[in-house]
Amino acid sequence: MFRSSESERAATLSSDKTHANILPPREYDKHWAKVARTYAKPDTKRSVLQLLNTIVPLIALWATMIVLVDDIYWLALLLSIPAAAFTVRLFIIQHDCGHHAFFRSPRLNDLVGRLIGVITLTPHEYWRRSHNTHHATCGNLEKRGIGDISVLTVAEYQALSGWQRFLYRVYRTPAVMFGIGPMYLFVVKYRLPLDLVRQRPGLLVGIMGTNLGIAAIILALGFNFGFLDILLVQLPIILLSSTAGVWLFYVQHQFEETYWRHKKNWNIHEASVMASSYYDLPQPLRWFSGNIGIHHIHHLSCRIPNYHLGECLAEIPALKSLNRISLRESFACLRLALWDENTQRLVSFKCVRKLSTSS
Numbered sequence: 039m040f041r042s043s044e045s046e047r048a049a050t051l052s053s054d055k056t057h058a059n060i061l062p063p064r065e066y067d068k069h070w071a072k073v074a075r076t077y078a079k080p081d082t083k084r085s086v087l088q089l090l091n092t093i094v095p096l097i098a099l100w101a102t103m104i105v106l107v108d109d110i111y112w113l114a115l116l117l118s119i120p121a122a123a124f125t126v127r128l129f130i131i132q133h134d135c136g137h138h139a140f141f142r143s144p145r146l147n148d149l150v151g152r153l154i155g156v157i158t159l160t161p162h163e164y165w166r167r168s169h170n171t172h173h174a175t176c177g178n179l180e181k182r183g184i185g186d187i188s189v190l191t192v193a194e195y196q197a198l199s200g201w202q203r204f205l206y207r208v209y210r211t212p213a214v215m216f217g218i219g220p221m222y223l224f225v226v227k228y229r230l231p232l233d234l235v236r237q238r239p240g241l242l243v244g245i246m247g248t249n250l251g252i253a254a255i256i257l258a259l260g261f262n263f264g265f266l267d268i269l270l271v272q273l274p275i276i277l278l279s280s281t282a283g284v285w286l287f288y289v290q291h292q293f294e295e296t297y298w299r300h301k302k303n304w305n306i307h308e309a310s311v312m313a314s315s316y317y318d319l320p321q322p323l324r325w326f327s328g329n330i331g332i333h334h335i336h337h338l339s340c341r342i343p344n345y346h347l348g349e350c351l352a353e354i355p356a357l358k359s360l361n362r363i364s365l366r367e368s369f370a371c372l373r374l375a376l377w378d379e380n381t382q383r384l385v386s387f388k389c390v391r392k393l394s395t396s397s
Contacts, residue, residue, distance in 0.1 A: 067305070067307035067308050067310065067311050067338075068307050070307075070311065070338055070354055070356075070357065071307050071310065071338045071339060073350070073353060073354055074335055074338040074339035074342060074350055074354070075338075075339045075341070077339070077342045077346040077347075077349060077350040078139065078339050078341035078342050078343075078346075079343075079346070080139060080140055080141050080142050080343050081343070081345070081346075082141060082142065084343070084345050085140050085141055085343065085345075088131065088344075088345060089131060089150070092124055092127045092128050092131060093124075093128065095120075095124055096121060096124040096125065096128060099117050099120055099121040099124065100121060100271065100275075102114075102117060103117050103118065103121065103271045104263050104267060104268075104271055107267045107270050107271055108267065111270065114270070114271060115274055118271075118274040118275050118278060119278065121275045122274070122275050122277075122278035122279040122282060123279075123282075123322075123326040124326070125157070125158065125275060125279035126279050126282050126283055126286075126326055126327060127325075127326050127327070127328055128154055128157060128158060129154070129158045129160070129279070129283055130327065130328030130330055130344055131150075131154060131328070131344075132150075132151050132154040132155060132158055132160065132162065132165075133169070133328075133330070133344075134147075134328075134343055134344055135147040135148065135150050135151030135154070135162070136151055136162065136165060136166035136169055136170070137166075137169075137170070137340040137341055138341065139340065139341045139342060139343050139344075140343055148162065148163075148166075151166065152244070152247070152248070155248050155251075156248055156251035156252055156255065158224075158279075159224045159225065159228055159248075159252065159276070160224065160228055160248070161228055161231070161241075161244050161245040161247075161248040161249075162244060162248070163241050163243075163244030163245070164228070164231055164234060164235075164241045164244060164245050165228075167234055167238065167241060168184050168185035168231075168233075168234055169185050170185075170340075171184040171185050172184065172185030172186050173337060173340050174306075176291070176309050176310070176313045176314070176337060177296075177297045177298055177299060177304060177309035177312070177313035178298075178299065178300075178301055178304045178309070179191070179298050179299065179300050179301070179304075179377075180300060180301045181301070183233075184233065184234070186291070187215075187287070187288060187291070187292060188209065189292070189298075189375075189376070189377055189384075190206060190375075190376055190377070191298075191376065191377045191378070191379055192376045192377065192378045192379070192380075192385070192390055192393075193379065195376050195390065196390075206375075207375075207387060210375040210387075212372055215284070215288065216281050216284055216285055216288075217281070219284060220277075220280035220281045220283065220284040221276070221277060221280060223280065223284070224276065224280045224283075225276065225280075228245075228248075229245075229249055230245065231245065256268065286317070286327060286330060286331070288371065289315060289317050289331075289363060289368045289371055290314055290315050290317060290330070290331070290333040291313060291314060291315070291333075292371050292374055292384065293315050293361070293363055293368075293371050293374070293384065294370075294371070294374060294383050294384050295382070295383045295384075296312070296313050296315075296361075296383075296384060297309055297312035297313035298313070298377050298379075298382075307338075309337075310334065310337035310338045311334050311337070311338065311357070311360065311361075312334075312361070313337070314333040314334040314336070314337045314361065315331075315333055315334065315361045315362070315363050316331065316332055316333065316334055316335075316351075316357065316358070316360065316361050316362045316363065317330075317331030317332075317333065317363050317365075317368065318331060318362050318363065318364055318365075319331045319365055320365060323365070328344035328345075329344050329345070329347040329348055330344060330347075332347040332348065332350075332351050334357060334360065334361055335347055335350050335351055335354070335357060373386040373388070374386055375387055376390060378390075
């Protein structure tokens with residue numbers, strides 16, 4: 039179903055007529071990274087426009103919802119869908135700021151990222167550090183655990199006790215991964231994310247700053263409109279946007295023939311291409327997600343602003359088919375849970391049971 043195997047990669051290499059018979063296969067990843075870096079140039083006008091066409095509609099939708107919440111709550115709930123979509127788009131802007139890709143000034147990126155973080159419930163400094171760690175270690179089996187979704191190899195899973203296997207299976211269920219998990223991540227964990235704070239206590243300042251900003255907004259709005267009304271408006275937006283955000287991240291890396299290697303065989307350029315999908319979303323989902331589905335190019339050069347990703351993809355035709363997953367195909371990723379080092383692909387629990395039974 040998914041077009042990301044090594045044979046498919048070989049086919050994409052041979053289809054790249056621009057450098058055919060010039061570059062050896064392993065050098066294509068470096069070449070593509072070099073091309074991608076030429077698009078790592080923020081356009082201040084486009085960035086400001088994108089910020090405005092995201093935050094203004096979001097504020098308008100939120101204001102409309104607070105007016106409707108007491109009398110026509112079903113309509114307010116309906117409006118929470120586009121409000122959540124704009125929140126996801128706002129998070130993508132914060133994401134770009136975290137890579138210092140949205141503006142030319144690092145300080146302006148961090149300032150805007152911190153302000154957006156109060157709305158997205160995501161402390162900018164912490165998230166920037168953990169997400170950049172993810173970029174630096176993506177696909178490295180020895181470097182799992184920071185800024186990614188937990189994945190066990192088949193051998194690791196089989197070595198667990200029965201209780202530990204049960205807990206991992208629960209963790210990988212859609213109800214936890216896309217229901218409880220996103221709410222826990224954005225509402226609870228990000229208030230005090232101890233995984234990096236223990237290593238870098240300095241991150242606590244930014245985290246507490248975000249928490250104070252969130253508390254100030256809740257108090258200001260609550261005293262003006264009522265705390266229950268604020269909860270009724272904001273809760274569905276948080277639920278939908280956090281679930282959408284986690285889903286996007288999941289599909290970007292949790293596809294069947296993704297890339298995981300032990301450190302000695304791991305290559306950062308190869309991992310950038312092979313460990314990240316091209317989630318080919320239709321419009322308007324592509325617009326609301328800020329082209330983040332073009333994720334293999336984003337990993338080739340994380341300094342590319344989201345509005346340049348499509349242009350970069352057009353210049354590297356070979357990457358239009360590599361790791362491509364359509365919206366319909368992406369739902370099959372839900373069953374994948376374990377990395378099989380023998381077949382070099384993500385497999386389901388059912389597949390592991392069959393292998394155990396046959397052996």
